[in-house]
Amino acid sequence: MSILVVGSIAYDTVETPFRSVKDSPGGSALYFSMAASFFSAVNVVGVVGTDFDLQKIQFTRPCPISFDGLDVQEGKTFRWGGRYYEDPNQRDTLFTLLNVFEDFKPLIPAHYRKSKIVFLANIDPELQLQVLEQIEHPELVVLDTMNFWISSKRTALDKVIGHTQIIILNDQEIRQLTGTANLIAGGQKILEKGPQVVVIKKGEHGAIMMQKQSIFSAPAYPVNNVVDPTGAGDSFAGGFVGYLARQGVFDESEIRKAMIYGTVIASFNVEDFSFNRLVNLTEADLQARYEDLKRMMQF
Amino acid sequence: MSILVVGSIAYDTVETPFRSVKDSPGGSALYFSMAASFFSAVNVVGVVGTDFDLQKIQFTRPCPISFDGLDVQEGKTFRWGGRYYEDPNQRDTLFTLLNVFEDFKPLIPAHYRKSKIVFLANIDPELQLQVLEQIEHPELVVLDTMNFWISSKRTALDKVIGHTQIIILNDQEIRQLTGTANLIAGGQKILEKGPQVVVIKKGEHGAIMMQKQSIFSAPAYPVNNVVDPTGAGDSFAGGFVGYLARQGVFDESEIRKAMIYGTVIASFNVEDFSFNRLVNLTEADLQARYEDLKRMMQF
Numbered sequence: 001m002s003i004l005v006v007g008s009i010a011y012d013t014v015e016t017p018f019r020s021v022k023d024s025p026g027g028s029a030l031y032f033s034m035a036a037s038f039f040s041a042v043n044v045v046g047v048v049g050t051d052f053d054l055q056k057i058q059f060t061r062p063c064p065i066s067f068d069g070l071d072v073q074e075g076k077t078f079r080w081g082g083r084y085y086e087d088p089n090q091r092d093t094l095f096t097l098l099n100v101f102e103d104f105k106p107l108i109p110a111h112y113r114k115s116k117i118v119f120l121a122n123i124d125p126e127l128q129l130q131v132l133e134q135i136e137h138p139e140l141v142v143l144d145t146m147n148f149w150i151s152s153k154r155t156a157l158d159k160v161i162g163h164t165q166i167i168i169l170n171d172q173e174i175r176q177l178t179g180t181a182n183l184i185a186g187g188q189k190i191l192e193k194g195p196q197v198v199v200i201k202k203g204e205h206g207a208i209m210m211q212k213q214s215i216f217s218a219p220a221y222p223v224n225n226v227v228d229p230t231g232a233g234d235s236f237a238g239g240f241v242g243y244l245a246r247q248g249v250f251d252e253s254e255i256r257k258a259m260i261y262g263t264v265i266a267s268f269n270v271e272d273f274s275f276n277r278l279v280n281l282t283e284a285d286l287q288a289r290y291e292d293l294k295r296m297m298q299f
Numbered sequence: 300m301s302i303l304v305v306g307s308i309a310y311d312t313v314e315t316p317f318r319s320v321k322d323s324p325g326g327s328a329l330y331f332s333m334a335a336s337f338f339s340a341v342n343v344v345g346v347v348g349t350d351f352d353l354q355k356i357q358f359t360r361p362c363p364i365s366f367d368g369l370d371v372q373e374g375k376t377f378r379w380g381g382r383y384y385e386d387p388n389q390r391d392t393l394f395t396l397l398n399v400f401e402d403f404k405p406l407i408p409a410h411y412r413k414s415k416i417v418f419l420a421n422i423d424p425e426l427q428l429q430v431l432e433q434i435e436h437p438e439l440v441v442l443d444t445m446n447f448w449i450s451s452k453r454t455a456l457d458k459v460i461g462h463t464q465i466i467i468l469n470d471q472e473i474r475q476l477t478g479t480a481n482l483i484a485g486g487q488k489i490l491e492k493g494p495q496v497v498v499i500k501k502g503e504h505g506a507i508m509m510q511k512q513s514i515f516s517a518p519a520y521p522v523n524n525v526v527d528p529t530g531a532g533d534s535f536a537g538g539f540v541g542y543l544a545r546q547g548v549f550d551e552s553e554i555r556k557a558m559i560y561g562t563v564i565a566s567f568n569v570e571d572f573s574f575n576r577l578v579n580l581t582e583a584d585l586q587a588r589y590e591d592l593k594r595m596m597q598f
Binding site for chain 1: 341385386388423481482483487501503504505507513517521525529537556558559594
């Protein structure tokens with residue numbers, strides 16, 4: 001099954017204690033797609049400026065990503081700048097220039113409207129609702145969001161959550177959304193709002209998957225050379241949804257495996273700037289870390 | 300095999316947003332012993348004042364804990380006061396009154412000097428060295444410490460680490476000890492100093508066990524009613540070392556299971572003040588959560 005993803009496409013400027021990059025391709029939709037394309041075809045809907053050059057992304061593996069839904073607008077592409085520190089859990093946003101993204105109105109091409117799997121990357125929940133209105137009968141809607149929308153667009157966000165099967169949040173977002181310090185209690189609150197599955201991303205502490213009757217806990221893959229954490233969450237989501245799309249089955253057993261594939265892809269993604277590490281990754285690389293994680297969890 | 304534990308015995312005063320307790324029994328050695336006694340005999344060496352009343356601890360299960368090594372000194376028992384908040388990961392120390400603990404000189408009774416398993420709970424590393432000098436041929440030395448000793452008694456601490464097989468630290472301590480933000484890289488540094496095993500406690504994010512060639516990651520048991528986190532780390536260590544002592548085998552397979560038993564005991568301990576939840580816990584309670592964790596980690 002193919003995936004429809006709607007989200008941001010950006011040029012990122014990233015500073016780390018070791019090295020920096022300027023205007024490297026990024027954004028939630030691109031990180032997601034690069035990761036998901038290991039498993040499944042991905043159709044991207046987003047907006048870029050006339051300065052965006054898709055050709056500059058060098059793929060050394062076949063990536064079944066379609067950019068038919070890319071809206072090219074006169075002007076500049078969304079730009080984000082951030083700085084990381086010795087402790088990669090610390091991040092400062094240096095600038096956010098929305099540019100053409102400011103007036104983004106997601107228009108889903110006719111041939112994508114029958115999409116069965118939709119990933120709503122982190123954008124304004126009002127736009128996420130507009131996306132859902134254009135999809136005929138989605139079977140699996142997976143939602144991401146962020147602190148900014150939780151505080152500023154709560155009504156629209158709650159509506160999107162009501163149409164969502166799987167919601168992916170980080171630990172801070174779940175606390176903010178539920179007003180509950182305890183992650184498990186917070187997850188249970190969200191399960192009462194509609195989603196059947198809550199995935200809690202905890203960065204270097206791994207991720208938790210909660211359903212009403214069960215919990216699955218995935219450790220982070222131990223990476224001791226984190227170069228650039230940008231896109232870790234989106235590439236996790238890409239591996240997760242991509243695997244489910246390939247299997248075409250969304251039961252608990254597959255969701256658990258999808259958590260591990262998401263973890264594996266995110267672990268590679270942080271080993272280089274942008275999604276450089278993902279463009280030449282092999283199936284064997286993925287499988288090796290999948291098996292490593294299995295061993296790390298056995299007793 | 301029995302365990303020798305040397306550490307603090309205290310009266311704790313704890314405030315939480317829900318309820319408070321005054322002068323309830325605590326301290327690293329007591330929390331450890333209560334937890335370890337599910338699996339193995341424990342011999343405690345520590346100091347208390349004449350105000351300490353062992354009889355007040357009501358056991359509803361047989362606890363093979365010997366207090367032959369308890370030094371009762373004229374004066375008051377060590378007292379600690381702390382306050383927790385809505386988010387139980389936040390804690391303020393309100394007071395620390397060392398009292399008789401200030402002049403503690405651990406004297407190991409003759410019949411404990413052949414102990415094969417020693418748990419050095421968090422006390423001054425110079426005292427920990429004095430303990431080790433009195434033990435004839437320990438097979439398994441397990442070490443705990445804290446930020447205060449890492450900064451103030453580094454030379455002595457490094458000596459203790461050199462005699463330690465298993466070191467148990469929390470994430471902040473490992474960062475402080477190694478000057479490394481990345482926990483995995485930090486753990487690897489410590490493995491070069493002597494210990495064969497590093498256990499990293501991460502509170503609600505579980506615990507990691509590292510050896511030179513392998514990593515095991517245990518999630519926290521999902522507790523949504525944390526009443527009092529005091530003693531979580533010591534009860535984890537108690538379950539961990541207690542299980543190993545019962546098995547009498549310290550290989551990786553047993554160490555992984557020990558991590559899970561430590562996790563289980565700590566999860567019960569935080570559900571009530573002091574170690575109230577541990578005094579009437581049953582083997583079946585433990586086993587149920589052990590199996591829950593197994594299910595939480597399977598894919």
